[in-house]
Amino acid sequence: MIEMKQIKQKSTPTYLPGCIRRLSNVERLFLWSFQTNIAVAARIVGDIEKEKLEQAIDIVCRMHPLTRCRITFDEHHDAWFSGDCVPRAALRIVPKTSDSQWFDEIRREYQVPFEPEVGPLIRFVLVYSSEVSELMVFSEHCICDGTALANLIHDVLDCYADPKSEVSVISPPAITDYLQQKDSFSISTIIGSFFINHYNNQWLKKPHYISQEDFNEIHAAYWEKYRYDIALLQLEPKETHDLAARCRENGMTIGSALTAAFLAAYYEVIGPLPKNKRAISIPFDLRRHLKEGTVNGFCFLSGGFNFPFAYDQKKSFWRNAEDLHKIIQRRVKKLDNSGLDMEQFNPTLIDAFFNLAPYIKKVPDAFNQTENLSAFASDKKSIALKIANNALSKLPGLITTNLGRLDYPEFYGNLRLDRLFLIPSAGEDVPLILGGAGVCGRMAFSLNYLVQNNSNNSLYTKDMIKIRNIALEYLGFPEKANESWM
Numbered sequence: 001m002i003e004m005k006q007i008k009q010k011s012t013p014t015y016l017p018g019c020i021r022r023l024s025n026v027e028r029l030f031l032w033s034f035q036t037n038i039a040v041a042a043r044i045v046g047d048i049e050k051e052k053l054e055q056a057i058d059i060v061c062r063m064h065p066l067t068r069c070r071i072t073f074d075e076h077h078d079a080w081f082s083g084d085c086v087p088r089a090a091l092r093i094v095p096k097t098s099d100s101q102w103f104d105e106i107r108r109e110y111q112v113p114f115e116p117e118v119g120p121l122i123r124f125v126l127v128y129s130s131e132v133s134e135l136m137v138f139s140e141h142c143i144c145d146g147t148a149l150a151n152l153i154h155d156v157l158d159c160y161a162d163p164k165s166e167v168s169v170i171s172p173p174a175i176t177d178y179l180q181q182k183d184s185f186s187i188s189t190i191i192g193s194f195f196i197n198h199y200n201n202q203w204l205k206k207p208h209y210i211s212q213e214d215f216n217e218i219h220a221a222y223w224e225k226y227r228y229d230i231a232l233l234q235l236e237p238k239e240t241h242d243l244a245a246r247c248r249e250n251g252m253t254i255g256s257a258l259t260a261a262f263l264a265a266y267y268e269v270i271g272p273l274p275k276n277k278r279a280i281s282i283p284f285d286l287r288r289h290l291k292e293g294t295v296n297g298f299c300f301l302s303g304g305f306n307f308p309f310a311y312d313q314k315k316s317f318w319r320n321a322e323d324l325h326k327i328i329q330r331r332v333k334k335l336d337n338s339g340l341d342m343e344q345f346n347p348t349l350i351d352a353f354f355n356l357a358p359y360i361k362k363v364p365d366a367f368n369q370t371e372n373l374s375a376f377a378s379d380k381k382s383i384a385l386k387i388a389n390n391a392l393s394k395l396p397g398l399i400t401t402n403l404g405r406l407d408y409p410e411f412y413g414n415l416r417l418d419r420l421f422l423i424p425s426a427g428e429d430v431p432l433i434l435g436g437a438g439v440c441g442r443m444a445f446s447l448n449y450l451v452q453n454n455s456n457n458s459l460y461t462k463d464m465i466k467i468r469n470i471a472l473e474y475l476g477f478p479e480k481a482n483e484s485w486m
Contacts, residue, residue, distance in 0.1 A: 063155065270431075408440070
């Protein structure tokens with residue numbers, strides 16, 4: 001179990017009303033990032049009463065402060081979560097016209113930029129029919145992770161079924177309280193601190209502070225160029241049970257088998273990953289490793305690790321999956337999340353190298369739209385460009401974020417929770433991005449990707465669907481292959 005790491009927090013500025021706490025630098029990574037927004041969708045059987053749902057959402061948002069927050073900046077450009085003068089979290093209700101409409105609505109949410117300094121940083125959508133509906137939560141990554149969103153839907157359904165139940169405010173912990181303590185006297189730590197301080201000093205000689213106007217321009221240009229798509233792998237209760245038994249026979253988890261299956265399928269359809277992409281990133285839920293009694297708040301509380309791995313076609317699929325599983329198990333036991341300890345960086349430098357620099361080449365026209373963006377793009381010696389280029393070169397070929405089996409009740413009054421879909425972000429720099437969740441015996445994995453508008457993207461979409469279908473074959477379900485993304 002993880003022991004809490006006590007760190008010295010900055011005191012809340014008295015001139016900023018309603019402050020909840022300061023954003024950690026890991027949260028700051030995602031503050032101005034539209035690509036890392038996340039969504040969870042719940043398919044619900046039964047006739048949802050809209051007023052009761054709105055009431056339940058209001059109750060849950062009072063319970064979790066970061067669902068009703070905005071961002072406020074102090075005189076040093078540090079960012080703080082604030083509950084002062086924040087509008088109510090919106091619930092958009094649309095009539096259901098097809099089984100696939102729920103994803104169209106998620107795609108629509110991606111088109112609408114958040115306004116961090118206005119808030120809130122979360123939105124709810126109900127695709128409604130009297131028989132089966134989808135309730136979706138779409139959020140900025142800086143306030144939460146996928147597990148937090150899934151738990152939030154569970155809380156909403158709980159409050160829907162029992163609106164008079166007592167609730168209390170749960171203060172959101174900070175991930176910096178759970179990072180492993182580094183040895184401050186190690187050579188690597190000393191060298192790392194030297195370089196970060198050097199980067200900070202260089203940055204502060206000529207900083208560029210991102211604004212909402214800058215963010216809006218990059219956001220608009222990016223989503224004019226790209227379209228977000230998915231291909232779903234879904235298993236019903238008996239199929240999930242059969243796959244679990246198959247994985248136990250081979251000494252691994254479903255998550256490891258699925259990751260290997262998509263890698264193998266990608267190899268067959270597109271070929272081996274480029275040499276610089278033969279690595280895997282596995283985010284994991286820190287909540288499952290905390291000491292008993294630790295507050296389980298709505299927040300960003302995910303760890304993660306990267307490791308090199310290449311699918312070996314000379315070995316059987318299950319042997320590849322076994323090799324992958326052993327590596328993952330060793331890494332999970334270590335819980336090495338030290339890579340998330342970014343507190344030494346100047347936070348505005350993080351804004352620049354994560355949310356400005358990568359887009360200069362992707363959407364160059366956006367950097368002609370504001371004076372600040374133009375000045376940043378013209379600053380060829382900016383340390384933010386060097387850090388961004390280095391970070392992009394180290395991105396893995398596959399990211400698997402799996403919530404695992406969530407132990408939620410199936411029934412909530414007259415409603416039945418059928419399944420959950422985790423829809424993480426997609427990026428053109430990572431070939432395979434998977435999001436998975438299991439609930440009520442059913443399992444769903446999404447393969448998330450981007451296609452360029454105004455191009456022959458149907459071929460790439462066909463490849464992604466083919467990858468999903470071949471992954472199903474490797475897992476033992478060839479009969480489930482089809483030409484639809486669902």
